[in-house]
Each structure stands twice: as structure tokens, then as C-alpha cells.
Amino acid sequence: MTILTDIDREHLRRALALAEGGRGRVSPNPLVGAVVVRDGEVIGEGFHAALGELHGERAALEDCRARGEDPRGATLYVTLEPCAHQGRQPPCVEAILAAGIGRVVIASDDPSEKAAGRGPGILRDGGVAIETAAGAEAAAARLLNQPFRKHSRTGLPHVVLKLAMSLDGQTTTAAGDSPWISGERSRELVHRWRGEHDAIAAGVGTVLADDPLLTAREPDARQPRRVVFDSRARLPLDSRLVGSLEQSPLTVVAGPEAPPARVAALREAGVEVFLGDSFDPGEQIGTALAMLGRRGVTSLFLEGGKTLAGAFAAAGQIDESRTFIAPMLLGPPDPQDRSPFVNQRLTSGERTPAVARLEALATTTETVGADTLLTARFKEW
Numbered sequence: 001m002t003i004l005t006d007i008d009r010e011h012l013r014r015a016l017a018l019a020e021g022g023r024g025r026v027s028p029n030p031l032v033g034a035v036v037v038r039d040g041e042v043i044g045e046g047f048h049a050a051l052g053e054l055h056g057e058r059a060a061l062e063d064c065r066a067r068g069e070d071p072r073g074a075t076l077y078v079t080l081e082p083c084a085h086q087g088r089q090p091p092c093v094e095a096i097l098a099a100g101i102g103r104v105v106i107a108s109d110d111p112s113e114k115a116a117g118r119g120p121g122i123l124r125d126g127g128v129a130i131e132t133a134a135g136a137e138a139a140a141a142r143l144l145n146q147p148f149r150k151h152s153r154t155g156l157p158h159v160v161l162k163l164a165m166s167l168d169g170q171t172t173t174a175a176g177d178s179p180w181i182s183g184e185r186s187r188e189l190v191h192r193w194r195g196e197h198d199a200i201a202a203g204v205g206t207v208l209a210d211d212p213l214l215t216a217r218e219p220d221a222r223q224p225r226r227v228v229f230d231s232r233a234r235l236p237l238d239s240r241l242v243g244s245l246e247q248s249p250l251t252v253v254a255g256p257e258a259p260p261a262r263v264a265a266l267r268e269a270g271v272e273v274f275l276g277d278s279f280d281p282g283e284q285i286g287t288a289l290a291m292l293g294r295r296g297v298t299s300l301f302l303e304g305g306k307t308l309a310g311a312f313a314a315a316g317q318i319d320e321s322r323t324f325i326a327p328m329l330l331g332p333p334d335p336q337d338r339s340p341f342v343n344q345r346l347t348s349g350e351r352t353p354a355v356a357r358l359e360a361l362a363t364t365t366e367t368v369g370a371d372t373l374l375t376a377r378f379k380e381w
């Protein structure tokens with residue numbers, strides 16, 4: 001391990017901030033930022049801006065050239081170990097060696113099979129001094145790429161649960177009332193988060209109650225795949241989800257009890273139906289996540305409702321939660337519920353998830369409009 005100077009750490013923090021520029025645009029690739037420094041002066045900066053475009057290191061070296069600067073002998077600060085494999089872009093190590101960079105300071109490792117130390121090894125063999133960060137910058141670099149890291153290590157998407165609740169812990173409003181619990185600023189944030197994930201999931205209970213679109217409404221946002229957990233394939237053909245397939249693809253996760261005619265009708269309408277073979281909610285979630293991971297979904301934004309969120313928690317499949325607490329009381333839950341179908345099987349006890357306690361590793365709180373947002377991290381990859 002290397003002890004970096006305060007100046008090294010400052011450049012790494014700048015590289016971390018630059019990496020954010022690609023959020024929502026580079027998946028399944030990682031976010032990467034890079035800074036080139038020669039004789040104490042920044043001569044180039046860059047980040048991986050979109051899938052298929054230059055990696056952060058090459059973008060920073062290009063920036064040197066655009067500024068008329070020669071990176072020979074300079075130090076390259078980068079948030080992730082440089083790649084050594086040919087993907088959508090040629091290997092970054094080639095560009096670093098060709099540019100004559102003298103020293104590379106790396107904030108975090110790349111745990112994917114193709115990488116895992118190969119790039120730094122090649123650079124070292126090529127005479128480049130390699131230093132790796134520890135402490136706050138290394139932790140920030142790992143947190144930056146949780147979806148990439150989890151997907152690389154497990155093949156599963158990183159799962160972020162979003163919930164909005166009242167001060168008395170309700171997540172559902174009464175029939176006829178507005179479905180919104182969180183305020184406008186919070187809902188804007190939710191739309192931004194949707195665009196930052198590869199897929200959005202909801203339970204069929206929420207779909208039957210609210211008929212949501214589950215699209216990202218921010219201009220230029222990448223539209224995530226929408227996923228409905230719906231073991232009996234009850235998703236109505238005239239729902240807004242089915243009616244908006246031209247905006248983004250829709251996957252229904254159904255189970256062995258789904259009537260074949262319903263499955264066929266959904267497929268006919270253009271919906272992808274994934275048929276799992278288990279009746280167990282936790283197993284259904286596990287196989288659905290593995291299926292999504294195989295399709296390159298590295299991040300899943302779980303928008304509820306409470307039944308599906310509970311099943312994910314019981315299955316230990318939540319990596320992070322973002323809970324809005326709205327300054328209102330909603331009274332006891334509506335005994336009629338917003339949909340008569342939603343908890344049909346919960347009452348029979350069949351789907352009641354096992355009680356699970358998942359303790360957070362770290363939490364933060366902030367004010368969003370009139371709401372309080374509590375973010376909790378349960379796992380680190």
C-alpha cells in the first residue's frame with residue numbers, strides 16, 4: 001500500500017467528481033474519471049461520458065493533446081484500474097504506455113474477470129510507477145461503482161429500494177386520495193434516479209392500484225427496462241405499461257401458476273414474459289435477478305410496493321434503500337386496499353415473507369423539500 005500526499009488525494013477527488021459526468025450513460029461499463037498532472041499542473045482531464053465512447057484515461061490524454069500539452073513523464077490519476085482488454089474501446093494501458101505516462105495513481109481495483117490487476121501489471125512491466133489509494137478516496141471510488149462491482153462479482157444487478165412513507169409509517173394512501181406521499185422535489189429526484197438505473201421494478205399490486213408508466217421523465221434520460229413481478233400474469237393489456245412499449249421494454253416476471261393464455265396474450269402484445277419455475281417468492285426474486293444480470297442489467301431500482309419490497313428484504317436482495325419520510329399522517333391502512341387483488345395470497349399466508357432483519361452498514365439523512373430522505377447502505381461490493 002502507498003501513502004499518497006494531500007496533493008495526490010486532491011487530484012483523485014477531482015477525478016472522482018469528473019467520473020460523475022457519465023452517470024446514467026455508461027452502464028454496463030463503470031464510471032471512470034481521470035486527471036493528468038505534470039510538474040504540479042493539471043494538463044488534461046476526462047471521463048467516460050457514454051457507452052462506446054472514450055474511456056476516462058483516453059479522454060484525459062485527448063484533452064492534453066487538445067490543450068497542446070505533452071503528457072510524457074506526467075502522472076495520471078484515475079478512479080479505476082486501467083483496462084487491459086479490447087472491448088468497445090481499445091485497452092487503456094496501450095494509450096498510457098504510448099503517451100509515456102511516468103506514474104499512475106489508481107483509486108480502486110476492477111474486480112471483473114477481464115481486469116483484476118492485469119492492467120496495472122502490464123503498466124508496471126512497461127516501466128510505469130503504479131500507486132494505489134487507500135482510505136477515503138479508495139472507499140469513494142468503490143462506492144461510485146457499486147452496480148458495476150456487484151454485477152462483475154456476482155452476475156446480479158445492484159438493487160436500490162425506494163419507498164415513500166408518512167410519519168405514521170404508511171406507504172399507501174386511501175382509495176380516492178392522491179397516490180403521492182412524497183413531495184414534488186422528491187418525485188423529481190425519483191425521476192432522475194430512474195434514468196440512472198438499467199431497470200425499474202414494481203409489484204403487480206402497485207401496477208393494479210396506480211397504473212404507473214415507470215419511465216424516466218428527465219430530458220435525454222436513458223429509458224430503463226421496466227420489470228413487473230406478477231406471478232399470475234395479471235398485468236392488464238390496457239395498462240399504461242403495456243401501452244408505452246415504444247418508450248422502453250417491459251418484462252413480466254411470472255411463475256408456474258401463470259395461466260398460459262395470459263402469458264400468450266402478454267407476449268402477443270410485445271411484453272417479454274420470464275417464466276420462473278418456483279412458487280417461493282425469494283427464489284423467484286433470485287432467478288429474476290440472475291436473468292436480468294445475464295442481460296446486462298447492472299442496477300435495478302425497486303419502486304415497491306411494500307409486499308414486493310418485503311419479499312426482496314426477506315431474500316436479502318436489497319443493497320441500498322432510499323426512504324422519503326413525508327410530514328403527514330395517513331391514519332390506519334385502508335382495509336379495502338386500493339386494489340382488491342393485491343394481498344389476496346398474503347391473507348392465506350402463502351406469500352408472507354420470513355421475518356428478516358437487514359442492518360444498515362451506513363446511513364445518511366438530508367432534507368428534500370418538506371421531506372426527509374434517509375439513505376441506507378446494506379452491502380458493499
Ligand SMILES: NC(=O)c1ccc[n+]([C@@H]2O[C@H](COP(=O)([O-])OP(=O)(O)OC[C@H]3O[C@@H](n4cnc5c(N)ncnc54)[C@H](OP(=O)(O)O)[C@@H]3O)[C@@H](O)[C@H]2O)c1
Nearest residue numbers: 163164171203205206229230231281304305306307308311
Ligand atoms: N409509498 C411508496 O413508496 C409506494 C411505492 C409503490 C407502491 N405504493 C403503493 O403500494 C400499494 C401496492 O403495494 P402492495 O404491497 O399491495 O403491492 P406490490 O408490492 O406492488 O405487489 C405485490 C404483489 O406482487 C406480486 N409478486 C410477484 N412476485 C412476487 C414476489 N416474488 N414476492 C412478492 N410479491 C410478488 C404478488 O402478486 P401475485 O401473487 O399475483 O404475483 C404480490 O401480491 C399501492 O397502493 C401503491 O400506491 C407505495
